[in-house]
Amino acid sequence: MFRKSFRIRQLLLWLLLVWPLAAVAQVSESFVRLSENADGKPQALEVAIARYQDRQGRRVDLVGAIHVAERDFYQALNQRFAGYDRVLYELVGDPDGEELPASPALAVVGLMQGGMKEALGLTFQLDEVDYDQPHFVHADMTAREFGQRMAERNESMFGTMMQLWAMSVAAEASGAQSSNAMLLRVLLASDRRQAFKRVLAESLVDQQFFFEALSGDGGSTLITERNIKALEVLEAELRAGHTELALFYGAGHLPDFHRRLVGEYDFEQTRVEWLTAWRFGAESSR
Numbered sequence: 001m002f003r004k005s006f007r008i009r010q011l012l013l014w015l016l017l018v019w020p021l022a023a024v025a026q027v028s029e030s031f032v033r034l035s036e037n038a039d040g041k042p043q044a045l046e047v048a049i050a051r052y053q054d055r056q057g058r059r060v061d062l063v064g065a066i067h068v069a070e071r072d073f074y075q076a077l078n079q080r081f082a083g084y085d086r087v088l089y090e091l092v093g094d095p096d097g098e099e100l101p102a103s104p105a106l107a108v109v110g111l112m113q114g115g116m117k118e119a120l121g122l123t124f125q126l127d128e129v130d131y132d133q134p135h136f137v138h139a140d141m142t143a144r145e146f147g148q149r150m151a152e153r154n155e156s157m158f159g160t161m162m163q164l165w166a167m168s169v170a171a172e173a174s175g176a177q178s179s180n181a182m183l184l185r186v187l188l189a190s191d192r193r194q195a196f197k198r199v200l201a202e203s204l205v206d207q208q209f210f211f212e213a214l215s216g217d218g219g220s221t222l223i224t225e226r227n228i229k230a231l232e233v234l235e236a237e238l239r240a241g242h243t244e245l246a247l248f249y250g251a252g253h254l255p256d257f258h259r260r261l262v263g264e265y266d267f268e269q270t271r272v273e274w275l276t277a278w279r280f281g282a283e284s285s286r
Contacts, residue, residue: 030048030254030255030258031047031048031050031062031064031251031254031255032045032046032047032048032064032066032251033045033046033048033274034046034201035274035276042198042201042280043279043280044276044277044278044279044280045066045197045201045276045277045278045280046274046275046276046277047064047065047066047069047073047251047274047275047277048062048064048251048254048272048273048274048275049061049062049063049064049080049272049273049274049275050062050254050258050269050271050272051269051270051271051272051273052261052262052267052268052269052270053267053268053270054265054266054267054268055266056243057243058238058243058244058245059243059244059245060234060245060246060247060261060267061084061245061246061247062246062247062249062254062257062258062261063077063080063246063247063248063249064249064250064251064254065090065125065248065249065250065251066125066250066251066277066278067124067125067126067250068120068122068123068124068125069122069123069125069277069278070122070123070276070277070278070279071123071128072276073275073276073277074123074125074128074129075128076275077129077248077275078128078129078130080246081129081133081136081246081248083244084135084244084245084246085135085237085242085243085244085245086135086136086137086237086242086244086245086246087133087135087136087137087245087246087248088137088138088139088230088233088234088237088245088246088247088248089131089136089137089138089139089140089248089249090139090140090226090230090248090249090250090253091131091138091140092140092141092142092143092146092226093140093142093143094142094143120196120197120200120278122278137233137237138233139229139230139233139234139247140226140229140230141225141226141229145229146221146226149221149225150221153220153221153225155220155221197278197280198280201278201280223252223253223256224256226253227249227253227256227257227260230247230249230253230257231257231260231265234247
C-alpha cells in the first residue's frame with residue numbers, strides 16, 4: 001500500500017513539471033468532455049469521433065486518441081477500425097525501419113504516459129491497437145523530418161515545454177485551479193487513484209486554450225506541421241479511390257483538422273459520437 005501511494009506521489013510531482021506538454025499532445029475541449037451523473041458529478045472522460053463528408057460522398061472520421069485509457073475503449077476502436085478503407089495514424093518515427101530516435105522530450109512524454117498507465121490502472125494505446133493491419137497507413141513525420149522542421153522554424157521541444165509552462169502559470173494567475181491545489185486534493189482523498197483520474201481528466205478538458213497557441217496559421221511543428229503532413233497522406237488516399245477513411249490522432253490535433261477539412265477541403269461535419277475512455281469510481285476526501 002505504501003509503495004503504491006509513494007508511486008502516485010512521485011508521478012504527481014513529475015506531472016507538475018511536464019503535465020502541460022502531455023495535455024497539449026492529447027486533448028481539446030471540442031473533442032473531449034466530462035460526462036456527469038444525475039448528481040452533477042463527473043462520471044466519465046469521453047472522446048469524440050467526428051464524421052465529415054464531402055459532395056462526392058466520401059467520408060472522413062476524426063477519431064480522437066487518448067494514449068492511456070480503459071481496455072474496452074480500445075476494443076471499441078478496434079471494431080470500428082475494421083470498417084474503414086484506410087486508417088491514417090500518428091507516430092513520429094519510421095514504422096517500417098530504423099532511423100534516428102525522436103526528440104528526448106517526446107521520449108519523456110512517452111515515459112510519463114507509461115507511469116500514468118500504472119498509477120491510474122489503465123492500458124496503453126500502443127499495446128491495445130494493432131497497427132500492423134494492412135489498411136493502417138502511417139500519416140505523420142519521421143523523426144528526421146520532425147527534427148528538421150523544428151530546426152527550420154527555430155523551435156525546440158524544450159522551448160515548447162517552457163512556452164506551455166508559462167501559459168499554465170498565467171492560467172493559474174487568472175484564477176484556474178493551481179497545481180498545488182490539485183496535488184493536495186489528491187493526497188487528501190481516501191481513494192487516491194480515483195481522485196487522480198478525476199483531477200487529470202478535469203485538467204485535460206480545461207487545457208483547450210493551449211492548443212490555439214500551437215495550431216493555426218503560425219502554429220508549430222508539434223501540431224500544425226504534423227497535421228499538414230497527415231492531410232497530404234489523406235489527399236493521396238482519396239485520390240487512390242478510398243472513400244471511408246479515419247484520421248486516428250491525439251485529440252489535441254483535431255480542432256486544427258476540423259478547420260482544415262471544412263475550410264480547405266470542403267468537407268462538412270455530419271455527426272459526432274462519444275466513446276468513454278475513463279470511468280470514475282466513488283472517491284471522497286478525508
